[in-house]
Amino acid sequence: MKSAVSRAVGAGLLLCLSAASALASDRPVSILARAGGSLAEREADQLRCEALAQRAPQTDLPQGGDLASAMGRGGHAYGRPPVPQVQGTTIGGLMNVVPGAVELERARDLAAEFCLSNLGYAPVLLTPEEADAFRRLHGGRKRSWEEQFLASPDTAARIAALRASPARDLPSYRAEPETLGGIRIDVRSLTATPGVVQRGGVAASGAAARWRTAEIVEPFEARISSGVLTAPAGVVFHQVDFRPQAEPLLRDPAATWCGPLTETNRVGAQATEVWCFTPQPDGYTLFRATGHAWQAGVYNHGPVFVGVREPLVLRERETDAMSLAFDIRVSSLTASNVILEGVVRHGDEQVVLWRQQIPMRARATRSLPLWSRRLHLTRVESGVTVLLDDAGTGEGPRR
Numbered sequence: 001m002k003s004a005v006s007r008a009v010g011a012g013l014l015l016c017l018s019a020a021s022a023l024a025s026d027r028p029v030s031i032l033a034r035a036g037g038s039l040a041e042r043e044a045d046q047l048r049c050e051a052l053a054q055r056a057p058q059t060d061l062p063q064g065g066d067l068a069s070a071m072g073r074g075g076h077a078y079g080r081p082p083v084p085q086v087q088g089t090t091i092g093g094l095m096n097v098v099p100g101a102v103e104l105e106r107a108r109d110l111a112a113e114f115c116l117s118n119l120g121y122a123p124v125l126l127t128p129e130e131a132d133a134f135r136r137l138h139g140g141r142k143r144s145w146e147e148q149f150l151a152s153p154d155t156a157a158r159i160a161a162l163r164a165s166p167a168r169d170l171p172s173y174r175a176e177p178e179t180l181g182g183i184r185i186d187v188r189s190l191t192a193t194p195g196v197v198q199r200g201g202v203a204a205s206g207a208a209a210r211w212r213t214a215e216i217v218e219p220f221e222a223r224i225s226s227g228v229l230t231a232p233a234g235v236v237f238h239q240v241d242f243r244p245q246a247e248p249l250l251r252d253p254a255a256t257w258c259g260p261l262t263e264t265n266r267v268g269a270q271a272t273e274v275w276c277f278t279p280q281p282d283g284y285t286l287f288r289a290t291g292h293a294w295q296a297g298v299y300n301h302g303p304v305f306v307g308v309r310e311p312l313v314l315r316e317r318e319t320d321a322m323s324l325a326f327d328i329r330v331s332s333l334t335a336s337n338v339i340l341e342g343v344v345r346h347g348d349e350q351v352v353l354w355r356q357q358i359p360m361r362a363r364a365t366r367s368l369p370l371w372s373r374r375l376h377l378t379r380v381e382s383g384v385t386v387l388l389d390d391a392g393t394g395e396g397p398r399r
Helices: 004-011 019-024 039-055 065-072 101-118 128-135 139-151 153-163
Strands: 030-033 089-091 122-125 183-185 202-210 213-216 220-224 227-231 236-240 256-265 270-280 283-288 304-308 314-316 324-333 337-346 349-359 365-370 373-380 383-389
Touching: 030 039, 030 139, 039 101, 039 139, 122 153, 128 139, 139 153, 183 324, 202 373, 202 383, 220 304, 324 383, 349 365
Parallel strands: none
Antiparallel strands: 030 122, 089 304, 183 202, 202 324, 213 236, 213 314, 220 227, 227 256, 236 256, 256 270, 270 283, 283 304, 324 337, 337 349, 365 373, 373 383
């Protein structure tokens, strides 16, 4: 079965609309465009993104909140036309594992769309006059019209407006080294545990701090299907990054910020939990995260709310005084595998940020990259021994 992106490559239009359907109807027409890009470059990029998405393992596809949000929009970020949405509608909790063929197809389509977005593309909606002119053209004249459209300064301005976050007050995503999940690890402070580390033991430990924090500038209130979410000014949010994709082009390019909100349900009962916000073309996607108010964990299950438009106004803070501890733990040992977890601790609370399975049989040695350092594990009969060196390559352990 061809995906939406495959169909779009053949049609030369945006993913959601083939040339035939554009000519046969008066539905809106969008052109997938990148500032300064040509038609030939776009077609090559579509093929590249399609190939990446089709080859990607399931663990590299959009999962959890990303997929649920896309399905709530009708399947695609800029794919099939979105179905009408009531603000704050809920999508039944999708787990981190994509369960079926339909969801897998949509996940691959969405992965290709993330890829195109990361390459700078956006769907530019044609004016009624432009759409009418486009429908009347055929063959080479249609390609010429599209080439001129893509090269136009006006198109570049429209792309810039489209790619501007609808949540303009939410700080944009920023990648930095030595960060994992939502924390910055003091890699130089890491020390290896001497002797044999058994199941449940700590292989290495060190200091950490929250990566980026911001505080709410104006009181927040949003209605969702289960009640009302509120937070006063001054509440602290933090940026997280739990996207599992090893291929950066397949990751959602938007930033996710998490913090405590109070939900008041329809009978007046209140509960304060950690919620995460990710901006999308139609507003925020909201979901409850695991973890704690000071540090969110990964999405596990529960409702995902899409199209929430009430502004969350955040002002990034220059410093964060909260001190954290970071452990790399041996969470499981089998005859053929060792599973490591990255755990951040604050007082008596802890959050698992990362988990990785490493194939290791008896007497085998494996190395884990830790940016400027490396963690070496050697399998012994009752556990593993651990060494740290300073020969890192700049890469981290994130999967």
